[in-house]
Amino acid sequence: MLSEKALHQLGKVELHCHLDGSLSLPLVRRLAQMAAITVPSSDEALRQLVQAPADAKTLMDYLRPFDFVRPLLQTKEALRLAAYDVLAQAAAENVRYIEVRFAPELSMDQGLTATDTILAVIAGLQDGMAAFDIQAQALICGMRQSRPELSAAIFQVAGPFRGQGVAGADFAGNEADFPPDVLTIASEAAKKAGLPLTFHAGECHCAANVYQAISAGATRIGHGTALFDEPAMVQQLASENVAVELCLTSNLQTKAAASYAEFPYPALAQAGVSLSINTDNRTVSNTTLTREYALFQEHFGLTAADFARINHQAADAAFLADEEKAQLQARLTEDYRPLLAD
Numbered sequence: 001m002l003s004e005k006a007l008h009q010l011g012k013v014e015l016h017c018h019l020d021g022s023l024s025l026p027l028v029r030r031l032a033q034m035a036a037i038t039v040p041s042s043d044e045a046l047r048q049l050v051q052a053p054a055d056a057k058t059l060m061d062y063l064r065p066f067d068f069v070r071p072l073l074q075t076k077e078a079l080r081l082a083a084y085d086v087l088a089q090a091a092a093e094n095v096r097y098i099e100v101r102f103a104p105e106l107s108m109d110q111g112l113t114a115t116d117t118i119l120a121v122i123a124g125l126q127d128g129m130a131a132f133d134i135q136a137q138a139l140i141c142g143m144r145q146s147r148p149e150l151s152a153a154i155f156q157v158a159g160p161f162r163g164q165g166v167a168g169a170d171f172a173g174n175e176a177d178f179p180p181d182v183l184t185i186a187s188e189a190a191k192k193a194g195l196p197l198t199f200h201a202g203e204c205h206c207a208a209n210v211y212q213a214i215s216a217g218a219t220r221i222g223h224g225t226a227l228f229d230e231p232a233m234v235q236q237l238a239s240e241n242v243a244v245e246l247c248l249t250s251n252l253q254t255k256a257a258a259s260y261a262e263f264p265y266p267a268l269a270q271a272g273v274s275l276s277i278n279t280d281n282r283t284v285s286n287t288t289l290t291r292e293y294a295l296f297q298e299h300f301g302l303t304a305a306d307f308a309r310i311n312h313q314a315a316d317a318a319f320l321a322d323e324e325k326a327q328l329q330a331r332l333t334e335d336y337r338p339l340l341a342d
């Protein structure tokens with residue numbers, strides 16, 4: 001068993017982390033002040049506003065705290081501080097590389113353009129990379145419930161930033177009512193703009209969405225929870241090298257998985273699917289990446305060798321240029337060498 005401290009010290013790669021779901025409480029207070037929004041003075045009361053409700057029964061219940069956060073992220077300064085804040089948290093738990101995702105359209109209520117939001121987040125990531133031992137890129141989310149034409153336009157604007165701070169594109173939000181095949185215009189636009197695609201899919205007991213996402217060109221799947229009892233599709237992911245971004249705590253909160261026993265990790269690992277372990281939302285899910293590792297150890301028996309394998313798989317699935325990917329792999333090899341020595 002790895003101790004809490006040993007889990008904390010492991011080098012990590014995180015591919016699925018939402019900016020707006022991962023703001024630290026001190027930053028929430030600071031942003032609220034900047035936006036002249038009154039928030040409760042006790043941390044406990046504030047936490048209730050930014051955390052998924054304990055009685056959430058669906059993804060849509062889980063997403064409620066994002067409505068509270070949205071007005072806090074309407075300026076370039078706020079977005080820049082937010083990106084820095086997430087890197088500070090990730091670097092503190094030895095994340096070597098992270099892709100931080102956000103939806104430009106949710107920060108355009110007060111006049112920012114999509115380009116403004118992207119530049120502000122990139123600037124915050126650069127601040128974080130200068131301050132901490134971490135590499136980072138942004139992933140641009142389209143919101144499924146919005147007009148696909150809006151997501152298409154945002155991806156078009158984001159395309160030129162590929163490799164200059166932007167990693168790729170994603171779709172988040174209401175999956176049950178907006179499956180991948182109603183978003184064709186937007187996924188085509190992402191691909192045309194040169195953005196590799198990951199897709200939240202299989203988070204609403206809807207394995208068909210995973211299939212649709214792959215057909216739409218996704219090379220990674222966010223969650224994939226519904227793959228639990230879909231051996232044929234699991235096999236397809238393995239043979240097509242489609243990577244799955246696992247988000248364990250989040251899946252229990254949204255009821256994407258009814259229990260640990262219904263989480264697809266064992267089936268995916270057994271089939272050799274490329275995996276990563278992720279928080280999804282540090283604040284909304286009230287977790288850390290280290291805590292997720294502890295849960296994987298406790299419930300699925302992962303060892304240092306498993307964490308090494310999964311982090312190398314995550315690095316391989318990262319939307320990074322070959323040279324940067326090789327550097328990241330070398331760093332992970334160094335990180336895990338002392339743990340894997342016989």
Ligand SMILES: O=c1[nH]cnc2c1ncn2[C@@H]1O[C@H](CO)[C@@H](O)[C@H]1O
Pocket residue numbers: 018019020021059063066101102103106141172173174200203250280281
């Ligand atoms: O697990 C999730 N499933 C689907 N959408 C999500 C999840 N977590 C966050 N978001 C959505 O993504 C937006 C951009 O970051 C958030 O505002 C939230 O609405």
Ligand SMILES: [Zn+2]
Pocket residue numbers: 016018172200222280
């Ligand atoms: Zn997510």
